[in-house]
Amino acid sequence: EAGVAQSPRYKIIEKRQSVAFWCNPISGHATLYWYQQILGQGPKLLIQFQNNGVVDDSQLPKDRFSAERLKGVDSTLKIQPAKLEDSAVYLCASSAPGGSYEQYFGPGTRLTVT
């Protein structure tokens, strides 16, 4: 079974530029999560999708971050414009239907904003 795929793995941009990350979850997993992990901290949930719909985006900085999950499969997270404090690893995770508590993570995208 293929795991959660993410791209790119690394990205360096200047502040005020825009950037997009892509995630392909495990086949059949209805729930998809985007996390931000700042160095020295644990992952922090940015947004949670159930199929196409948003379940929780309470910690998403909506003035600059946006995410979509078209057709209930792949998802894209965008930052526009980026700030220095957005430097972090962006992790995508998915979980199986039925309220499973176990989440499967992708390798992450390391973003550096200069």
Next chain:
Amino acid sequence: DQQVKQNSPSLSVQEGRISILNCDYTNSMFDYFLWYKKYPAEGPTFLISISSIKDKNEDGRFTVFLNKSAKHLSLHIVPSQPGDSAVYFCAARLQGAQKLVFGQGTRLTINP
């Protein structure tokens, strides 16, 4: 507010000995607790979990203990092996939700 705390940023243990990683939480509405392990440049991988109705769960060399009255859980690794060197995250799930709240992580180093 930090609802899940791992107060030790790092831990160093000799190979073959027991590793004990600790985690404290504040929210009584957490119903599942999980431990994830993370190697550099990889995403976290699920290790072991425990329901809030239990006080112990064991899987091979890994045992998780839950003390609800103290709002404390711990992960025991016996015996510790060099491949156990990684960052360990404690996570908790809110009752009725799939959302996980993570601690800051503890970097475990197993010395030969």
